[in-house]
Amino acid sequence: MEGVIELSVTIKDVAKLANVAPSTVSRVIADSPRISQKTKERVREAMKQLGYHPNLIARSLASQSTQAIGLVMPSSTDTFFQNPFFPSVLRGISEGAHQKHYALYMVTGKTEQEIFHDIVQMVQGSRVDGAILLYSKIEDKIVDYLKENQFPFVVIGKPHKDTEEITHVDNDNVRAAKDGTKYLLSLGHERIGFVGGNPHLVVTIERMQGYKKALEEAGLVVRQEYIIHGQFLIEGGQVAVEELMSLKEPPTALLVADDLMSLGVINKLNTMGIEVPNDISIVSFNNVLLAQVSNPPLTSIDINIFDLGFEAAKNLILKIENPKEPVKRIIIPHELVIRDSCAPFKSNDA
The missing domain is CATH 3.40.50.2300 (Response regulator)
Known part of the structure; x- marks a missing residue:
C-alpha cells in the first residue's frame, strides 16, 4: 500500500522558490509598503504554487495584534x-x-x-x-x-x-436634509412634514436641524405637529404617517429620514387611499435598492x-x-x- 507523506511548506521554501530572503516573504505577508509590487506578486505566486498559507494566529501572537x-x-x-x-x-x-x-x-x-x-x-x-x-x-x-x-x-x-x-x-446631514426640504419648497410645498428616526441618534437630530433651517430660510414657521419620530423600520413609517394624516391640516409633502421608513409611509398611504405623488410628495434618505423598486420609485438622498x-x-x-x-x-x-x-x-x- 502506497502512502503519501505531506510535508508542511515553510517560509524558507517560499523564499527559495521566489528567490528572495525569508524576511522578504514575512514582509509580503504583512503587506509592508517597503516591498515593491513586483516582488509581492512574485512571492504570492510562489506561495500559491506551494500551497503555503501563512499562520496568521502565530503572526498575531508575535506582533501582539489580532488583525x-x-x-x-x-x-x-x-x-x-x-x-x-x-x-x-x-x-x-x-x-x-x-x-x-x-x-x-x-x-x-x-x-x-x-x-x-x-x-x-x-x-x-x-x-x-x-x-x-x-x-x-x-x-x-x-x-x-x-x-x-x-x-x-x-x-x-x-x-x-x-x-x-x-x-x-x-x-453633512444638516446640509443633506436642507437640500431635500428645499427641493420640496421649490415644487411649491409649504406644509412639509418630517419623519425622523430615534431622537437620541445624532443623525436624526442633524437631519431635523437641516429641515428646520430650510423652512426658516423660506420664511415659514416650523410646526411641531409636523415632526414625528419612529424606528428606522417599515412600522416606524406607518405609525408616523397615520398620525400626520389625521391632523386637521395635514402636510402636502414629507421629508423621511430613511428609505425603509418611506416604504412604510407609502404602504400606509395606499391603504388610506392617498396617492404618491398626486396627493403627497416624499423625499427620502439613503438611496438603497428599495428606493428604486418602491412604487412609485423614491426621490432619495444618496449618502454613499x-x-x-x-x-x-x-x-x-x-x-x-x-x-x-x-x-x-x-x-x-x-x-x-x-x-x-x-x-x-x-x-x-x-
Whole structure:
C-alpha cells in the first residue's frame, strides 16, 4: 500500500522558490509598503504554487495584534437586521478590512447593557485591535469607555461630544436634509412634514436641524405637529404617517429620514387611499435598492453608504498601525436622486 507523506511548506521554501530572503516573504505577508509590487506578486505566486498559507494566529501572537476589528451595532437588533443601510455599510467595512487582511468581529448583545459588557470583554481580552461604532448617539458610555482606555476606534456619524478628539466618518446631514426640504419648497410645498428616526441618534437630530433651517430660510414657521419620530423600520413609517394624516391640516409633502421608513409611509398611504405623488410628495434618505423598486420609485438622498463603511475601516486601520495618526473628520458627499415620488403642489381650491 502506497502512502503519501505531506510535508508542511515553510517560509524558507517560499523564499527559495521566489528567490528572495525569508524576511522578504514575512514582509509580503504583512503587506509592508517597503516591498515593491513586483516582488509581492512574485512571492504570492510562489506561495500559491506551494500551497503555503501563512499562520496568521502565530503572526498575531508575535506582533501582539489580532488583525481583527470589532463592530459595534445599535442596540436595536431589529433595525440592524431589517434595514438595508447596515448590509451596505458592512460591505464597505468588509472591503476596507479585507484589503489590509483584517477580520471582523461582531458585537452581538441585544440590550445596551449587554453590548457594553461585550465591549469591555473585547477590549480587556485583547480580542480586537480596534472598533467601529456603526451609529452615534447622545450620552454613549461605550465612547467614554473606549476613550478612557485609549482604545483605537472610529465612529460612523458625528460624535455627540468631543468631536475634535474622535475620528469619524459622516455626511453633512444638516446640509443633506436642507437640500431635500428645499427641493420640496421649490415644487411649491409649504406644509412639509418630517419623519425622523430615534431622537437620541445624532443623525436624526442633524437631519431635523437641516429641515428646520430650510423652512426658516423660506420664511415659514416650523410646526411641531409636523415632526414625528419612529424606528428606522417599515412600522416606524406607518405609525408616523397615520398620525400626520389625521391632523386637521395635514402636510402636502414629507421629508423621511430613511428609505425603509418611506416604504412604510407609502404602504400606509395606499391603504388610506392617498396617492404618491398626486396627493403627497416624499423625499427620502439613503438611496438603497428599495428606493428604486418602491412604487412609485423614491426621490432619495444618496449618502454613499458603502463609502462610509470603507473609509471607517481604512482610517481605523491607519490608527491601529500608527497610534500617532491625527484625528480626522471625513465627510462623504451626498446627492439628491430625483425619481417619481414628488410632484408640484396642487391647491385643492384650484
